[in-house]
Amino acid sequence: MENTRFIGLDIHKERISVAVAESGRPGAVEYHGEIGNDPGAISKLCERLGRPGKTLAFCY
Template sequence: MQDIIFIGLDVHKATVTVAVAGGERGGEVRAWGNIPNRPDHIGKLVERLSSRS
């Protein structure tokens, strides 16, 4: 069975605000933080989130 997480991104010119929610109904939503809106930082975010499963 796969674990599902939902990722919310609030994208701005200089930053991206990230939130993560569990896949179950009523799951906890957690603020992940802000990262610079740059390809290298987005890539690191994807690597970190994909390693969670």
């Protein structure tokens, strides 16, 4: 999981709060902000956070 970006989601009816932690950075979790709770916003989030060679791992 060395090249993994962990994405934490706190899901509410209209908004999703997003936090990001990089593998290899112990304890470093950064609040990324909020997005709308709709498929388009989630797709854009994946595009912004995705990088070649990086695996995105989501939890909620």
